[in-house]
Amino acid sequence: MNLTLRVWRQKNSQDKGHLEIYQANDINEDMSFLEMLDVVNEDLIKKDIEPIHFDHDCREGICGACSLVINGIPHGGKKGCTTCELRMRNFKDGDTITIEPFRAKAFPVIRDLMVDRSSLDRVMQAGGFVSVNTGGVPDANAIPIHKEISDKAMDAAACIGCGACVAACPNASAMLFVSAKVSHLATLPQGKVEREQRVRKMVAQMDIEGFGNCTNYYECEAVCPKEISVKSIAMMNREYMRALVK
């Protein structure tokens, strides 16, 4: 298949950036979106043009490194799918595809399609952990946890922290990400100790980082490659109120 790509090119964080048009020819429809970009980059290198910079790591949908807003939708719009898992068969021969970086004040562009998502890491540092005493490694099954509870925690723990929720939210809010972390840990007994502190600190850090405010658009849920539900956000709102009265 042959495609026309409109790709955001930006030399560095200071550069204004612009869209550049490239042809992607002879693309195999079984390739992933990132492999398609690899092919385009090979071609650019041969032509002595700087290749397109983009984030990637595992390429199997588990690390959360890949990003990209493809035709206006983070990760391309295939349900429960990261960009690295998105296959070219989802596009048609002759399509024009616009590729932009994740856009948010809290996600400054580093170069081309690469953005700095360390704001999410700082939110995690503010409270996205459980404290354990030093010493021997605790036994895996020392604390009995009901299956339903661990399932519930796992629904939220599936978050890979890619930031697509922020990119999709018309307000660039990070509520789905933060709520996934908060509800994951608040559900489990290990996380109960720092429960109130955690939600307070993570929300505060989220606000400081310059993410927008949630107005319940639910665009985040629609693009989340791990299909995290907005019920996590409801739970975080509950946790936040609980922390206020505790």
Next chain:
Amino acid sequence: MSTVQAKPVPSQAKVTFISSSIGKKIFQAVTGSLMFFFVVGHMLGNLQIFIGQDQLNTYAQALKDLSALLWSVRFVMFVCLVIHVWWGIQLYFENLFSRPIRYIVNTTVQASLSSRTMIFTGGGIFLYVVYHLLHYTFIVTNPQYAGLHDSLGRHDVYSMVVLGFQNGWISTVYFIAMFSLSYHLTHAIPSLFQTLGLNNDKTKSKFEVLGWLVAIVIFVGFSVIPAAILLKIINLPEGVL
């Protein structure tokens, strides 16, 4: 490559419940619901026009006589309105600035149109409330209403309403305002439950349906009065004007 650097934590102290994004949401939800209850009460009051002139004027007089209650409700509504509008505007701009560089291609996957137009429907309602107060409460725009009295010497609210809505322009503006209000509610009501943490996967679509049902009731409940007046189902009593 960027490296992860912890920002100093102390700045977090500046984020209080009220200034936090969740706190503001909760305030919007609470002030919004209080105003919603007022709107429902107002609607039930209005509908008494169908019983007749005497009933509506008696009701209006009774409200006036309960002046302590009336003024406390007015005061609470005023505070709610100010907070709701002020933070609505503030949130709108904060959210706008959270994405200083916009997307070239914008695709909406599932956000409803009503959720994306809250600031506009809300703005419409606010402007209408100001006009409405000038029209019927402070009687500034149509001063001739002030002299209307019924046979018992009470302020003739009934005739005032009928006279007002016999004017096609006033009724049209009213229909538009009630549409804005109802459309605002289709997002506001499900949103309220989400914000207060009372939502989950099972209830989500039910609250959305509830939002639409309530919106329809509110729209019909208010619009039926000017409609009845324009269709001459409700007429001016004998001897007025």
